[in-house]
Amino acid sequence: MNPLKTMAKKNPKRTIRFVNLGKEAPNGKPGGTPFGDFDPNTGVIRVDPRQKEDELFDTLVHELIHAAYPFLIEDSVHKGATSISSVLWDLGYRRTHK
Ligand SMILES: [Zn+2]
Numbered sequence: 001m002n003p004l005k006t007m008a009k010k011n012p013k014r015t016i017r018f019v020n021l022g023k024e025a026p027n028g029k030p031g032g033t034p035f036g037d038f039d040p041n042t043g044v045i046r047v048d049p050r051q052k053e054d055e056l057f058d059t060l061v062h063e064l065i066h067a068a069y070p071f072l073i074e075d076s077v078h079k080g081a082t083s084i085s086s087v088l089w090d091l092g093y094r095r096t097h098k
Pocket of ligand 1: 062066074077
């Protein structure tokens with residue numbers, strides 16, 4: 001069976017929360033506050049809102065890729081998210097509710 005078809009059928013609705021994930025705003029340093037995370041057990045994606053809006057957009061796409069393709073390695077998720085989010089950002093896609 002094609003695992004992608006199985007995942008597409010499930011198509012679980014994601015819960016996305018914009019919450020502070022640590023004391024400090026995320027800065028990408030090892031051991032620092034994460035930009036976002038995804039809990040595969042609950043389907044909840046959390047994104048720290050203390051990022052520039054384009055970084056936040058990239059973080060959201062990144063976590064959505066983790067959710068959709070849990071078998072991908074981090075580097076692939078990172079590259080895919082950067083590629084997709086930069087194109088969508090350049091096309092003008094933005095959050096309208098903050
Ligand atoms: Zn990741």
